[in-house]
Amino acid sequence: MEPLAAAEAAIALHGAGQGLGWDGQTRTSARPSNARGNALGTNQAPPRARPWPAGAWADEGGGVVAVALPDGVDPGALAAGRRVTVTIRGRRAEVELRPPPFPAYRLALRLPGPACPARSSHEVQHGAGRVVLRLRPPEGAGGAAAVWGPGRIVQEPWEGEGAKKKKPEVSVAKYSWLDRTQSVSVYLTIPGVHELPADRVRVRFRELSLDVKVEAADKVHCFAITELPLEIVVDKSSWKTKPDQLVLTLRKWAATSWFKLQLSR
Secondary structure: OOHHHHHHHHHHHHOOOOOOOOOOOOOOOOEOOOOOOOOOEOOOOOOOOEEOOOOOEEEOOOOEEEEEOOOOOOHHHHHOOOOEEEEEEOOEEEEEEOOOOOOOEEEEEEOOOOOOOOOOEEEEEOOOOEEEEEOOOOOOOOOHHHHOOOOOOEEEOOOOOOOOOOOOEEEOOOEEEEEOOOEEEEEEEOOOHHHOOHHHEEEEEOOOOEEEEEEOOOOEEEEEEOEOOOOEOHHHOEEEEEOOEEEEEEEEOOOOOOOOOEOOO
């Protein structure tokens, strides 16, 4: 056989121009892919992660949470690799499950108090088909047993998935203030502020200004003073809550009387 004819016969034998995995008769099944030109892919983006099915977890008290695996997830497949990850950020715990193949599942939980990542742990119980979280507060947390009672953990939307909508902001219109020798007290009327967790109240003191944001269930209460009459000592200023009231204590840098508080320049 002539060299050219032999080359053409070899090309035909191996299926020139066919995709990867071509055996001359059948093609391997297509799979999702976002790689352009992948001969075995469908050129479709992988499916997005799904929220965990509602009611698939239970707060057993004491920081113990039992999370049932979604339907169709093989518990045995979770034994290989890091298929389950638990991330703790203060009073929020996030569980992410990545079973083969797609999709992944995500669950976000709001905790009654801050959890310590070093003291917390999780376990995949393959026989029971569930993931057990053991969330523990930091060392020396007072009243931890009462705070972490059953039913205190609630589910939250997963951030970044579009389920969590931005709350409207409203200005605090009702306030008063009292001038003292060494400090100034500012009283803000905010309904229900005394029932909110401490991390829902943000107060930023500066030498000549301050701003407040209180995140309630349906709105964010805002208050700001852009120009104080005189400087304050930032690290000695503080805030506390009373029934339906947020009290700011501004420590004066100089014991001089204040005659006004200017909300905006």
